[in-house]
Amino acid sequence: MEELIRIASRFALEGNIAEIKPLGNGLINDTFKVTTEGAAPDYVLQRINNAIFQDVELLQNNIVAVTSHIRRKLEAAGETDLDRKVLRFIPVKDSGKTWLLEDGKYWRISVFIPDAKTYETVNPEFSRYAGKAFGEFEAMLADIPGKLGETIPDFHNMELRMRQLREAVAADAAGRLAADTGELKAILAEIDRHGEEMCKAERMYREGILPKRICHCDTKVNNMMFDQDGNVLCVIDLDTVMPSFVFSDFGDFLRTAANTLPEDDPDWEHVAFKMDIFKAFSEGYIAGTKSFLTPVERENLPYAACLFPFMQAVRFFADYINGDTYYKIKYPEHNLVRTRNQMALFRSALAAVPEMSAWIASL
Ligand code: GN1
Ligand code: MG
Numbered sequence: 238m239e240e241l242i243r244i245a246s247r248f249a250l251e252g253n254i255a256e257i258k259p260l261g262n263g264l265i266n267d268t269f270k271v272t273t274e275g276a277a278p279d280y281v282l283q284r285i286n287n288a289i290f291q292d293v294e295l296l297q298n299n300i301v302a303v304t305s306h307i308r309r310k311l312e313a314a315g316e317t318d319l320d321r322k323v324l325r326f327i328p329v330k331d332s333g334k335t336w337l338l339e340d341g342k343y344w345r346i347s348v349f350i351p352d353a354k355t356y357e358t359v360n361p362e363f364s365r366y367a368g369k370a371f372g373e374f375e376a377m378l379a380d381i382p383g384k385l386g387e388t389i390p391d392f393h394n395m396e397l398r399m400r401q402l403r404e405a406v407a408a409d410a411a412g413r414l415a416a417d418t419g420e421l422k423a424i425l426a427e428i429d430r431h432g433e434e435m436c437k438a439e440r441m442y443r444e445g446i447l448p449k450r451i452c453h454c455d456t457k458v459n460n461m462m463f464d465q466d467g468n469v470l471c472v473i474d475l476d477t478v479m480p481s482f483v484f485s486d487f488g489d490f491l492r493t494a495a496n497t498l499p500e501d502d503p504d505w506e507h508v509a510f511k512m513d514i515f516k517a518f519s520e521g522y523i524a525g526t527k528s529f530l531t532p533v534e535r536e537n538l539p540y541a542a543c544l545f546p547f548m549q550a551v552r553f554f555a556d557y558i559n560g561d562t563y564y565k566i567k568y569p570e571h572n573l574v575r576t577r578n579q580m581a582l583f584r585s586a587l588a589a590v591p592e593m594s595a596w597i598a599s600l
Contacts, residue, residue: 238257241257241269241271241282242254242257244282244337244339244344245257245271245280245282245346247329247330247331247337247339248280248327248328248329248330248337248346249327249328249329249330250271250273250277250280250327250346251273251277251278252273252274252275252276252277252278253273253274253275253277254271254272254273254274255272255273255274256271256272257269257270257271257272257282258270258272260281261355261459262459263474264564264565265286265289265476265564265565266283266284266285266286266476267283267284267286268281268282268283268284269281269282269283270282270349271346271349278320278348278349278351279348279349279351280327280346280347280348280349281346281347281348281349282344282345282346283344283345283346283347284342284343284344285336285343285344285345285476287342287343289389289563290388290389290476292386292388293336293338293343294336295386295388296388296476297326297334297335297336297345298386299385299386299388299475299478299479300324300326300335300475300476300478301326301335302381302383302385303378303381303385303451303475303478304323304324304325304326304475306377306378306381306382307323307374307377307378308323308325310377311323320348320350321350321351321352321353321462321464321470321471322470322471323471324347324348324350324471324473324475325347325348326345326346326347327346327347327348350462350470350471350473352464352465353462353463353464353470354462354463354464354465355459355460355461355462355463355473356458356459356463357458357459357499358458358494359458359494359514361513361514361516361517362467362517363463363467364490364494364514364517364518364521365517365518365520365521366463366467366468366469366521367458367461367469367490367494367518367521368490368517368518368519368520368521368522368523368524368525369469369521369522369524369525370461370469370472370521370525371453371456371461371472371486371487371490371522371525372521372522372523372524372525372526372530373525374453374472374486375450375451375452375453375483375486375525375526375529376525376526376528376529378450378451378478379450379451379528379529381451385451385478385479385480386479387479387480388476388477388478388479389477389479392454392477392479392481393454393481393482393484393485393548394439395432395435395436395438395439395544395547395548395551396436396439398548398551398552398555399428399432399436399551401551401552401555402425402428402551402554402555402558405555405556405558405559406425406558408559409558410558410559410560411558411559411560411561413557413558413560414558421558424550424554424576424577424580425554427580428547428550428551428554428580431547431583431587435543435544435547435548437537437540438482438484438537438540438544441533441537442482446533447482447533447534447537448482448531448534449480449481449482450480450481450482450483450529451478451479451480452478452479452480452481452482452483452485452486453472453475453477453478453485453486454477454478454479454481454485454486454489455474455476455477455489456472456485456486456487456489456490457474457489457490457492457493458490458493458494459493460472460473460474461473482534482541483526483530483534483541484534484537484538484540484541484544484545485541485545487518487519487522487538487541487542488541488542488543488544488545489545490518491510491514491515491518491541491542491545491586492545492546492549492579492582494511494514494518495510495511495512495514495515495518495542495586496508496509496510496511496546496578496582497509497511498578500549500575500578500579501571501574501575501578502574502578503574503577503578505574505577505578505580505581506581508578508581508582508585509581509582509585510542510582510585510586510589512589512592512593515542515589515593515596516596519538519593519596519597519600520600522538523535523597523600535597536594536597538593538597539589539590539593539594539597540590542586542589542590542593543583543586543587543590546579546580546582546583546586547579547580547583549575549579550575550576550579550580550583553572553573553575553576553579554572554573554576556572557572557573557576
C-alpha cells in the first residue's frame with residue numbers, strides 16, 4: 238500500500254489520494270483503483286507485466302496514439318464527456334511520460350471512468366451494442382497516422398501458437414506429460430486434428446486475400462464499459478491494440494460472451510456456444526464495420542468464432558504443460574480446467590458453423 242501511494246504520487250494527479258485498492262480480474266497486469274478526496278477524478282493504477290509486454294515504451298506509444306486519435310475524432314463529432322468515452326493516461330510529473338519505471342517495475346495511471354459498469358456476461362441486446370462498438374472502434378482506427386508496433390509480435394498468429402504448443406510438449410518442463418494418464422494426450426490429438434484448419438487465416442494472409450487492420454485483440458466482454466442504461470461508453474484494456482485480422486475482435490468477444498459459463502468453469506460438460514449472442518453481436522458488428530469489411534472477412538466470421546476458443550485452448554494448454562509461467566492461476570490445475578472449458582466451447586461453436594454462416598448471409 239505504501240509502495241502504491243508512493244508510485245501514484247509520482248504522476249500528475251488532481252486531488253489527494255484517499256485510498257488504493259485492487260481492481261478487476263485480469264490475468265496479466267496488476268490493477269488498482271486510486272480513490273481521491275473530494276471532486277477530483279479517481280484513477281486506475283496498473284503495474285504492467287513487463288515479462289509479457291517487453292517493450293513498455295512501444296506499448297505506451299501505441300496506447301497514446303490510439304487514445305488521442307479517438308479523442309480527436311470524438312471531439313470533431315461534437316461529443317462531450319470525453320473522459321468517459323476514451324481512456325486518458327496521466328503523465329509522470331518529472332518525465333512527462335505516461336509510464337514510470339521504478340525498482341524494475343513499470344507503472345501507469347489512467348482516469349477511472351465514473352458511473353460505468355463492466356459485465357462478465359451480457360444479454361443479446363448488450364451484445365448487439367458491443368458488436369457495433371468494437372466495429373466502430375476498428376473503423377475509427379482505420380486512418381490512424383503512423384504505424385502501430387506489435388506489442389506482442391504475432392500475438393494472434395495460430396501457426397505460432399501451434400508451434401509454441403509443440404515446443405512445450407517437446408520440453409515437458411513441468412513433467413506433466415510424463416505423468417499423464419491419457420487425458421493430456423487426448424487433448425493434444427484433438428488439437429492436432431483441427432490445427433491445420435484453424436491456421437486458415439495465416440494462409441489467406443499469405444495469399445493476399447486477407448488484410449491486417451488495427452484491432453483491439455482482447456475484446457473480452459469485460460473490456461467494454463457500459464453506462465447505467467446499457468449504452469457503450471468505451472473500450473478499455475488497450476495493451477494489445479495492434480495490427481491483426483478482424484477475426485481477433487469478433488472471435489474473442491464471442492469466446493467470452495457466447496459461452497454459457499465463465500472461461501475457467503470446471504463444469505465443461507455444460508459449456509455451450511450461445512447462438513442468440515452470436516446473432517446479436519454479429520448484427521451489431523456488421524453494422525459497425527460496413528465502411529470497410531470485405532466479403533472474405535465477412536464470410537469467415539463463423540470461422541473466427543471457432544478460432545478463438547481453439548487458440549485460447551492451445552494457449553492455456555501450452556501454459557499448463559510449461560508449468561504455468563504465463564497466466565495467473567489460483568490452483569495447480571487451473572490452466573487444464575481452462576483448456577477443457579475452451580475445447581468444449583470450440584466443439585460447440587464448430588457444430589454451429591452452418592447456422593452461423595446462414596445467419597451472416599442473411600444480414
Ligand atoms: C489475458 O489480461 P487479460 O485477462 O485481459 C490475455 C488474453 C487472453 C485472456 C484470457 C496479453 O487477458 O490474450 O485472451 O487473458 N492477454 C495477453 O482470459 O496475453
Ligand atoms: Mg482485461
